[in-house]
Amino acid sequence: MKVNASTYNVHVGEGVFKALEELLASDKYKNSNIYIIADENSVEHCLPILLDEVESLKEAGVLQIESGEENKNLQTCIDIWGALTDGNVDRKAVVINLGGGVIGDMGGFVASTYKRGIDFINIPTTLLSQVDASIGGKLGIDFERLKNHIGVFNNPQGVFAHAGFLSTLSYEELRSGYAEVIKHGIIADADYWKKVKRTDLESVEDWDDIIFRSIEIKNKIVLEDPTEQGARKSLNFGHTIGHAIESSFLGIEGKHLLHGEAIAIGMICEAFVSYKIADLPLNELDDITDYILALYGKQDIDISDEEGFMNYLKNDKKNQAGETRFTLISRVGNYLVDKQVSQDLIFEALNFYKKER
Amino acid sequence: MKVNASTYNVHVGEGVFKALEELLASDKYKNSNIYIIADENSVEHCLPILLDEVESLKEAGVLQIESGEENKNLQTCIDIWGALTDGNVDRKAVVINLGGGVIGDMGGFVASTYKRGIDFINIPTTLLSQVDASIGGKLGIDFERLKNHIGVFNNPQGVFAHAGFLSTLSYEELRSGYAEVIKHGIIADADYWKKVKRTDLESVEDWDDIIFRSIEIKNKIVLEDPTEQGARKSLNFGHTIGHAIESSFLGIEGKHLLHGEAIAIGMICEAFVSYKIADLPLNELDDITDYILALYGKQDIDISDEEGFMNYLKNDKKNQAGETRFTLISRVGNYLVDKQVSQDLIFEALNFYKKER
Secondary structure, rough: OEEEEEEEEEEOOOOHHHHHHHHHOOOOHHHOEEEEEEHHHHHHHHHHHHHHHOOOHHHOEEEEOOHHHHHOOOOHHHHHHHHHHHHHOOOOOOOEEEEHHHHHHHHHHHHHEEOOOOOOEEEEOOHHHHHHHHHEEEEEEEEEOEEEEEEEEEEOEEEEEEHHHHHHHHHHHHHHHHHHHHHHHHHOOHHHHHHHOOOOHOOOOOHHHHHHHHHHHHHHHHHHOOOOOOHHHHHHHHHHHHHHHHHHHHOOOOOOOOHHHHHHHHHHHHHHHHHHHHOOOOHHHHHHHOOOOOOOOHOOOOOOOOOHHHHHHOOOOOOEEEEEEEEEEEEOOOOEEEOOHHHHHHHHHHHHHHHHO | EEEOOOOOEEOOOOOOHHHHHHHHOOOOOOOOOEEEEEEEHHHHHHHHHHHHHHHHOOEEEEEEEEEHHHOOOOEEEEEEHHHHOOOOOOOOOOOEEOOHHHHHHHHHHHHHHHOOOOOOEEOOOOOHHHHHHHHHHHEEEEEEOEEEEEEEEEEOOOOEEEEHHHOOOOHHHHHHHHHHHHHHHHOOOOOHHHHHHHOOHHHHHHHHHHHHHHHHHHHHHHHHHEEEEEEEEHOOOHHHHHHHHHHHOOOOOOOOOOHHHHHHHHHHHHHHHHHHHHHOOHHHHHHHHHHHHHHHHHOOOOOHHHHHHHHHHHHOOOEEEEEEEEEEEEEEEEEEEEEEEOHHHHHHHHHHHHHHH
16 A cells, blocks of 8 residues: 655555565665664664565665664764764765654654755654654754754655554554544544544554554645645644643653653643634543543643743744644544634643543 | 745845845734844944844844854854744744855754744855855755755745945955856856956956846756756866865865865866866866966965875765766856766866966
8 A cells, every 4th residue: 555645655554665675776776875774672673574575775784873752862963964974975875764753753854964965765663653753744853852843844755664563562652653543533534533443452453554544644634734834733633732741741750751642631631622612512522531531541740830831832833923822623523723722721621631530 | 136046036236125124024024033143244244234224123133153164063053043942933933144155054054944944034245155155055064074064955035135245355255256256157158257257356346247147147057956966066167176175275274275265276177177078178278277377376285195185075965976076168158067087187187287387
């Protein structure tokens, strides 16, 4: 299966490795050096499978970096730029990002800025990166504790999503990625939302179908609005409050939230805001809240420092002229962008989450 | 006068400041914060003129950095990104680069990567940046002693070239910028070349005409080939050997060459190579050599370390698969790209330069 994403294709399911082999065998890359960027996890669990399946990667260089969001920073970029420079890597070279969102975002940024840009290919290995980060062209690194603060928009030459890699993930990581799948249903497709809810995460038989449908939804939105002037903002549902929650947990020793766990909380809160000011029917708010709480459980969020929490919210890239803008839903499957929400309502929503069940 | 450069305009001569005022007053920038990036020289000599002419810039923030190629690096980017972050600068903000090539290249790169890209405008203040660096979308910084090694292609929202700023330059800086004017004549326009040769640099009456024609030539080439797959390589004439000479001088205490001074040497050497393998007529080689030597004098270049010099050449971004590619001329006004040149011929050309007169 493949999805056409303007200048490149996203391949899913059977035949992904064959499609990758064909791309690498094309005239364009005939004399190109290939460098695989990976972390210790993808080197251990995914690289052997990849090398076994794709003959032409046997000679590729491997640049291993340390895993973790805390390494998605300029210093790691400097290390990779330095390795490419020391290897006399020229403009015809191609970089393959083998890993989750950190590898894809940062590897893409490094490739897009090395000698003003060399080609890169994404092989996402987590559910989160397969259904979200690896497509859409958002690249970057964290800077001064702000997520993806430095970066560019640029597309890969191809994305190859192999569901087999998901078996190397923990249940928590899988569930974290699933938050974006849930979001795709809620903002764009009520039927998909029904299917998503019925799926038992611990015994999924056909990941390919889910990955494919999520990529289709995201891709359609991104093609309509690549630089996030309008439609693309729909993908921010759950992410305005979710990112602030994620940031607020970063400050607490030993209490790390995965991205999707924070977005799950954000989706409940933003559904509540949607119920309050965007006519979301009460039964749909209940439906979203019940399902997400059942799947993710409840986190003990601390919102006593209102000002601190609002600072996290205000640093969001989506904001303009100091105003916090939200993406809301009027029904499951229908979004509204650029909605102003008062600080009072934001905390009413957070308290709604805290009090549920 | 203005030149249309696909997505933006380049303004030259009378009315540049009025055109800038109009751009800043457009709906797009109605609520935008404006930040001027400048160095101590442009802050002293150019900023007062700009603020006097453009009312809407009175409230703009000024980010002052230290002048010099040695500061065109990641650390300065980190300082500017940090200042923008601390100022809570949002995506609607616009950056104005007021200065020479260093400010334009680095300020454009910083703007293009801050929050995945905010708008920027160029106000080039040197001849070199007015006729060359401020248009064409090549942005970046130096990395590990390699020029423009990290960067992106991205266009400004407008370029405003005010010849009045040139009166603040030394003769050497003016002459350095003039090397690109000479190049434009040699690669693209034999009539312009005649005019360029007749011009007395110390008493130019109408810089606007020269700036305008050079921008027209460069713009036409860039529009034809924005990402340097073919035609744009013509702009590299003189720069393959010129960059290597520039790099080799960086290592010598107290012997600094300006960019144009190195390119002048490169143009003589590459004209000689053109005479040897691209049928450039001898009288045209003589014409180019005589004129450039008369204007720039002769530098004492040290080419005894052949291997060292070849390493500088090989690090050129234009190279592919380890091969050094040259842009040559078959006549003044006609270029040829991607020509392979042997190491022997490169040193024959360098010795030709050393022995002339």
